[in-house]
Amino acid sequence: MPDMRFAPPNPLRIADRASGLNAVSVRSYNERLVLSLLLQSKDITRLEIGERTGLSAQTVSVIVRSLEQEGLIAKGEAQRGRVGPPTVPLSLNPEGAYSVGISVGHRQVEVVLVDFVGTVRSHAVLPFSATAQDTNHPQFMSAIAKAISDLPQHLHSRIAGIGLALPEDKAELELTPRAARERFDALQDEVEREIGYPVYVQNDIAAAAGGESMFGVAKNLSDYLFFYLGARLHSRLILNHQIYNTAAAVSYDVGIMRLEQQILKQGTQTSALWERGADWPSFGEAEIEWQRELVEQMRSSISALKQFVPISSVVLSSYAPHSVCKAICRDLEQAVPDIAAVAGNIEHSPKAVGAGSLPFSSRFMVG
Amino acid sequence: MRSVLCYGDSNTHGQVPGGTPLERYGPAERWPGVMARELGAGWHVIEEGLSGRTTVRDDPIEGAHKNGRTYLRPCLQSHAVLDLVIIMLGTNDLKARFNQPASEVAMAMGCLVYDIKELKPGPRGSVPEIMIVSPPPMLDDIKEWRSIFAGAPAKSRQLALEFEIIADSLEVHFFDAGSVVSCDPLDGFHINGQAHASLGRALAREVEAIGWADDR
Numbered sequence: 001m002p003d004m005r006f007a008p009p010n011p012l013r014i015a016d017r018a019s020g021l022n023a024v025s026v027r028s029y030n031e032r033l034v035l036s037l038l039l040q041s042k043d044i045t046r047l048e049i050g051e052r053t054g055l056s057a058q059t060v061s062v063i064v065r066s067l068e069q070e071g072l073i074a075k076g077e078a079q080r081g082r083v084g085p086p087t088v089p090l091s092l093n094p095e096g097a098y099s100v101g102i103s104v105g106h107r108q109v110e111v112v113l114v115d116f117v118g119t120v121r122s123h124a125v126l127p128f129s130a131t132a133q134d135t136n137h138p139q140f141m142s143a144i145a146k147a148i149s150d151l152p153q154h155l156h157s158r159i160a161g162i163g164l165a166l167p168e169d170k171a172e173l174e175l176t177p178r179a180a181r182e183r184f185d186a187l188q189d190e191v192e193r194e195i196g197y198p199v200y201v202q203n204d205i206a207a208a209a210g211g212e213s214m215f216g217v218a219k220n221l222s223d224y225l226f227f228y229l230g231a232r233l234h235s236r237l238i239l240n241h242q243i244y245n246t247a248a249a250v251s252y253d254v255g256i257m258r259l260e261q262q263i264l265k266q267g268t269q270t271s272a273l274w275e276r277g278a279d280w281p282s283f284g285e286a287e288i289e290w291q292r293e294l295v296e297q298m299r300s301s302i303s304a305l306k307q308f309v310p311i312s313s314v315v316l317s318s319y320a321p322h323s324v325c326k327a328i329c330r331d332l333e334q335a336v337p338d339i340a341a342v343a344g345n346i347e348h349s350p351k352a353v354g355a356g357s358l359p360f361s362s363r364f365m366v367g
Numbered sequence: 368m369r370s371v372l373c374y375g376d377s378n379t380h381g382q383v384p385g386g387t388p389l390e391r392y393g394p395a396e397r398w399p400g401v402m403a404r405e406l407g408a409g410w411h412v413i414e415e416g417l418s419g420r421t422t423v424r425d426d427p428i429e430g431a432h433k434n435g436r437t438y439l440r441p442c443l444q445s446h447a448v449l450d451l452v453i454i455m456l457g458t459n460d461l462k463a464r465f466n467q468p469a470s471e472v473a474m475a476m477g478c479l480v481y482d483i484k485e486l487k488p489g490p491r492g493s494v495p496e497i498m499i500v501s502p503p504p505m506l507d508d509i510k511e512w513r514s515i516f517a518g519a520p521a522k523s524r525q526l527a528l529e530f531e532i533i534a535d536s537l538e539v540h541f542f543d544a545g546s547v548v549s550c551d552p553l554d555g556f557h558i559n560g561q562a563h564a565s566l567g568r569a570l571a572r573e574v575e576a577i578g579w580a581d582d583r
Binding site for chain 2: 009046050056057058062087088
């Protein structure tokens with residue numbers, strides 16, 4: 001029997017260093033653990049990584065070196081403290097990996113290119129064609145191809161994949177053009193075949209929550225109730241960093257579509273409601289009434305949940321203007337005094353950015 | 368007080384390029400001395416550099432005492448308790464008389480790591496931190512040494528990758544000395560005073576980066 005200590009070494013992490021990102025299969029649990037930690041906190045030292053993961057200094061050293069050579073993490077400037085040796089802070093390298101995030105809503109498709117820390121590098125909105133027969137599928141594919149070509153050619157090997165956020169909510173699906181809806185099941189295969197990167201699919205609300213957990217205000221929250229304010233109001237529960245995902249989740253008609261109806265009754269223009277990144281004009285009485293209904297629904301969801309789970313943090317994510325979300329959070333905190341409600345800081349396209357987080361979480365992070 | 372053992376060959380001994388083993392840089396100029404100064408009073412730095420030292424091979428010409436493996440055990444026990452062992456070896460294994468590829472030298476490096484892990488000369492009988500340092504590659508022109516080191520310069524350029532693979536699979540620290548210093552053209556495989564200074568500083572930073580809990 002040969003002494004297995006002296007079997008040929010297995011150059012797992014070093015093998016294909018020159019060719020961009022390593023293959024999916026070789027990403028060890030410990031590497032994911034270190035990357036997940038760096039996602040939560042930037043500028044931490046190897047010592048802190050060891051303390052917080054329980055990994056030995058040598059294991060941390062090996063992992064950090066290999067991630068650094070792979071370009072996924074970067075060393076900062078050495079910091080000289082009052083006592084002790086200088087410390088070298090480590091962070092994720094924003095340019096280490098990229099992904100494309102796609103969200104399909106009932107009015108439009110959004111395509112974003114995000115970097116490793118969630119910064120949106122390019123953003124495109126594609127309206128659904130009014131007639132169901134014309135599915136504008138070619139435009140959809142070319143929008144994805146465009147997002148990729150926005151990245152310089154030499155960085156294409158750093159694209160971790162494509163995330164696709166699809167609606168599953170029954171009421172919301174009703175609003176989507178039928179021809180588009182029929183394509184949803186085939187989208188993953190089609191995009192993978194035509195664009196050539198692995199595609200990761202998730203429910204759109206869960207994806208938006210994942211985006212806030214990975215890049216946004218929920219980074220350091222292990223437990224929270226997530227609300228997504230879209231055409232309707234959706235919610236998800238996150239416990240111990242895990243999103244409880246179900247297609248059977250109930251949504252409520254107190255969303256932006258409801259507001260639109262109220263405003264139309266007033267006879268005012270509503271187009272600003274569906275724009276991305278634009279501030280809303282004041283919609284007067286209709287908006288006040290809507291917000292009251294919305295907060296009441298959120299309050300009732302929280303109190304129903306509180307019978308089972310202690311909830312102290314609420315995150316509200318939406319493409320609605322940040323000021324509107326903040327006002328809703330303020331009202332909610334007044335209605336439920338023992339919770340902290342925060343407006344998500346992934347503005348404009350939380351579902352698409354959340355979709356962009358999927359390839360990262362699948363390939364680099366612990367589940 | 369922490370202790371680090373610097374286990375190496377003539378480039379740890381501080382042999383002057385183009386000179387003999389008796390021509391040596393002063394204690395403060397050699398890389399372990401530079402590293403000691405950089406690390407400060409909290410560290411005790413032990414120099415263990417022998418000219419001609421190999422990883423695991425008795426040298427049929429220079430003698431069995433050049434074998435880095437047989438001397439490592441008594442050396443570790445003499446200097447225990449050790450918090451860190453830095454090993455920079457490999458160049459002498461590339462002599463024509465041993466006829467070894469770089470990958471075999473790396474395997475031998477792995478042997479030394481196993482020996483340290485077995486002996487556990489660390490605090491309270493633990494395995495100390497271990498750092499493999501790949502020596503700077505030899506230059507192509509190695510003067511009158513070209514027969515002794517026939518074929519060695521090309522192999523020496525492969526040592527860094529082979530050592531890193533071993534360090535990786537055995538989960539120990541690794542540093543490529545070739546990333547900060549080059550050999551001196553006077554003989555093509557020894558490092559000069561300036562290189563000792565750069566290497567000592569770079570290794571001090573590497574030692575600090577390991578992270579030592581009670582330093583803070």
